[in-house]
Amino acid sequence: MKWEFINHMDKIYALLGELEEKDRENGLERDYPLSWERVHAASCAQIGRLLAQKRGVDIELAALACSIHDIGRWYTGRQKDHALYGEEPVRKFLASYSLEEKDKEEITQAVIHHSEKDMIGSPIEEIVKDADILDCYLHGDKITKPYHVARLEKIMEELGI
Numbered sequence: 001m002k003w004e005f006i007n008h009m010d011k012i013y014a015l016l017g018e019l020e021e022k023d024r025e026n027g028l029e030r031d032y033p034l035s036w037e038r039v040h041a042a043s044c045a046q047i048g049r050l051l052a053q054k055r056g057v058d059i060e061l062a063a064l065a066c067s068i069h070d071i072g073r074w075y076t077g078r079q080k081d082h083a084l085y086g087e088e089p090v091r092k093f094l095a096s097y098s099l100e101e102k103d104k105e106e107i108t109q110a111v112i113h114h115s116e117k118d119m120i121g122s123p124i125e126e127i128v129k130d131a132d133i134l135d136c137y138l139h140g141d142k143i144t145k146p147y148h149v150a151r152l153e154k155i156m157e158e159l160g161i
């Protein structure tokens, strides 16, 4: 089959590059290095595409939501409450996209709520949470919280991996 791809990553790499410049000026110490943010953004987007294809969700909206889900942490450098801190920057980021308002809102809500992995959200929100967990697992993170393990097992069964 043929997939229609949109390259969301150029904008994201440009933003992360700007933040890297700022870090050099102000010496921000981050909970996660920007090198991880780059990798995680790109690989979550790819996992998001696969999950979206399987679930009949818009592939590019899912990829975009997955790629920017940690935008709050990109700005603050902090893991604590980073999903909530994502609201303002994600709205700003999406302002330049010619998407329908309801799609922008769904992506924004997915960013805000992506840490609530014990809750079930919209289809895009679920893809963001699932891609996040699977990507961390595939990068060798220890998945220990019972609701994270349960989510991971479900995704792996869905994907037959």
Ligand SMILES: [Fe+2]
Residues within 6 Å of the ligand: 069, 070, 082, 083, 114, 115, 132
């Ligand atoms: Fe996150």
